[in-house]
Amino acid sequence: MTRLMRIPIAHPAGKVLLRQIKAWRNKFFVFLTNRDVPATNNISEREIRPSVVFRKVTNGFRSEWGAQIHAGYRSVTGTARISGQTALSAIRSLVDGTFVVA
Structure with missing residues (x-):
């Protein structure tokens, strides 16, 4: 290199x-x-795939704030899933101000 x-x-x-x-x-x-770090970014690619499909099916976002809301929602619910929480409990925690990444 x-x-x-x-x-x-x-x-x-x-x-x-x-x-x-x-x-x-x-x-x-x-x-x-560090053997705990994967050699590929497959996990990241799988995480963004639903957003890519959503964007293609809906022909893109019509506003910047809509894209930001979608990205925030996907981030919170994806983190919740990885942490063993449900999407609903994560959103409730976020609204309550108690959302913590485990």
């Missing part, structure tokens, strides 16, 4: 990408030293 990062870059977008890679470099191969 170090050798690849030393290759001269001419395009401005490539320079931006290189800067981002340098900033996140120590996060790329965590799975090699």
Whole structure:
């Protein structure tokens, strides 16, 4: 990776990408030293899949706030499911101000 990062870059977008890679470099191969971290992002891909399908079926969101509401709902209910809670109990906890990630 170090050798690849030393290759001269001419395009401005490539320079931006290189800067981002340098900033996140120590996060790329965590799975090699920590066996609890999966080597793929399959879990993340599965988590966002329902939102992608929803967006495609409804032809996108008509407003920014609608997209934000949907993202917030999916985040809370997805976190609840992973933590062993029901979506309803998580939403109630969020409204009550007691929502805690286990």
